[in-house]
Amino acid sequence: MFNLFKKTQDALRRTRESFFGKVTQLFDRPEISDSLWYDLEELLISADVGVPTTEKIINRVMERAKSEKMRDAGDVKAALKQEMASILKKSEITPKQDGLKVIMVVGVNGSGKTTSIAKLANYYKKQDGALMLAAGDTFRAAAIGQLQLWGDRIGVDVIAGKPGGDPAAVVFDALQAASNRHMKTLIVDTAGRLHTKFNLMEELKKVKRIAAKANSAGIDTILVLDATTGQNGLTQAKHFKDAVDLTGVFLTKLDGTAKGGIVLAICDQLGLPILFIGTGESLDDIAPFDPDSFVDALFGEDAASTNGQR
Secondary structure: OHHHHHHHHHHOHHHHHOHHHHHHHHOOOOOOOHHHHHHHHHHHHHOOOOHHHHHHHHHHHHHHHHHOOOOOHHHHHHHHHHHHHHHHHOOOOOOOOOOOEEEEEEOOOOOOHHHHHHHHHHHHHHHHOOEEEEEOOOOOHHHHHHHHHHHHHHOOEEEOOOOOOOHHHHHHHHHHHHHHOOOOEEEEEOOOOOOOOOOHHHHHHHHHHHHHHHOOOOEEEEEEEEHHHOHHHHHHHHHHHHHHOOOEEEEEOHHHOOOOOHHHHHHHHHOOOEEEEEOOOOOOOEEEOOHHHHHHHHOOOOHHHHHHOO
């Protein structure tokens, strides 16, 4: 748990030193005043929490402050952290129990999708060992080569077809190969943009239908989302969610933005869980998302003391 907290804390350094550092400073004042709420609202919106989610959080904290007759700003801060964590906890999911774990990874080109697949593969290989990759982004020749390079580096097989081939056929072959070789996990890359007459979302639907028919245990579909895109990323997520019924989000480049509040907006406005966060550029820079660790890291809690409380 300490290692998870440290990775999360490191990824949120820029956010903590900017917007949420200012949020923390708001509670240094001796008493609660109207200006606290105005200042808090401005800072949360600036941190990419978004207007709807910001209003929801502040209204809940104000109601608690009133009903519990809070007079100390420290009590309000504690209530704020609890309300944030409750929004994130709403979206937690239960992992599949039986059968081949199939993870279909979607996302626009440039979001860090291929690197995130490599991190996921490295993560699951350390857990299960028996893992394969499927190069389902046949529309971009470089994507196949990149995935094969990552596969060689990690030490896992990659099932691939020819550039421009049918991605659904590649995925079908990969599912058969994974089953025959008694794999525990299959991670499928998909196109992030098509240079053909086909609509991206329709192509992704087709790939998922084929995969679902061939794998009775079901499919987890993870959206790779670039944290630096902020509120614009929510629009991307909505399109993918409508098309392929997302399981959750892998949030990349969190260490590259000062606006980590986007995590709250994703969970609240889309009802999607954050499953993993990217915490750097190396293969091991991945952390399963933990709501309490995330909120503590936002507010700059001491890692050692926080770990000791859990």
